[in-house]
Amino acid sequence: MAVGIQHLRTFLMAVEEGSISKAAARLHMAQSAVSRRLAELERQVKHPLLERSAEGVQPTVAGKTFCAKADAAVTAFDDAMRSDLQRVRALRVGHAWSAVGVHTSEILRRWQETHPDVEVRLRRVDDPAGGLTSGLSDVAIMRTHVRGRNLNEELLVMEPRVVAVATDNPLTAVSEVRLADLADHALVINSFSGTTSLRLWQDGRRPVVAVEVDTLDDWQTYIAAGVGIGVTPASTAWMHPHSEITYLPLRDAPPVPVYLVWASNNRHPALRSFVRLARNVVAEDAR
Known part of the structure; x- marks a missing residue:
């Protein structure tokens, strides 16, 4: 079967969703049909484009390079097919x-x-x-x-940091939180896209890392469950409030650009x- 624009759309959807099953739902296709289309694409380009695991899919090194080209091709195609060419x-x-x-x-x-x-x-x-x-x-x-x-x-902008704790954490009773106050607490770190690491504690004792996660949702889940605390830009509290998490100002932490x-x-x-x-x-x- 010849590879066409729909193969590229399917690949981009799988990358965006991080899941073949979710991509199939968005495309209103059977999961087997999505997998078959992706396999056809990979045979055509002669490289594995997606790394598959129990957690879903993510682009390989070759897949990341191909993703930019596929997106440009789909965008150009859609622009060419618009009825309003000025839009x-x-x-x-x-x-x-x-x-x-x-x-x-x-x-x-x-x-x-x-x-x-x-x-x-x-x-x-x-x-x-x-x-x-x-x-x-x-x-x-x-x-x-x-x-x-x-x-x-x-x-x-330079953005201040806050500490995220479960609502029943004793830190919620402290009037002013500093980095040293967190040394006795376990830390939940988003090691993939977060902004916090143990290097934040340059002097004195450091907290231990309870768990490392890859997503915001998992980060919040572990904190809400009391597994550990988190340090994050203040915008997290505004964009992602959580009924079981309290965000407290962190007075002496360097801001995040x-x-x-x-x-x-x-x-x-x-x-x-x-x-x-x-x-x-x-x-x-x-x-």
Whole structure:
């Protein structure tokens, strides 16, 4: 069977969902049909594109490279097939955790008011690069500094950190929490896309790591269950409140930088306008 655009759509959906069964549900296909289509694609390109495990699927090294090309091909095809050839495709804004925190709603609202003809599609991706390197986003909101000749970076804001604890944790009774206060507590770390490691404790004792996780959902689940505590940017408390978790200000922890990052060869016509608007909104909110 010849490989076509539907094979690329199926592959991109599997990457986005991280699961063949979820991709099948989104595509209204049988799971076996999705698996068969992916196998046909891999035979055609002569490389394994997806790594399969009990937890789902994720792109291989070759799959990440192919993902960017497949996304560009599908985007170009969709643009060519639009009945309104003047309409610009959606600008995809990826983030791994909490977008731009408290500024997110205002940025989206302001964009809709000033650029009603261009949709901004916010996408959470369990990836520290917010889907940028895999081709799933045009611009990524990142909380780690990146270096690369082909990347542009805009610092938006320095964000304070908070500590996340179960609602019955004794720390909720402390008036002011500092890093030293956490040394006797076990720590839950998102080692894939989080911003916290034991290096945060440069002096004195460090907490032990109770468990390392890969997703925000698992991070919150372990904290709510009292397995450990977590340290995170303040935007997590705003974007992801949890009925069994209390977020407390962490007074002496260094802030987390929030960047907008995009590939220098990205030619989306709305990209620079979005960067400029986001910068202006954050600056206005800081006044």
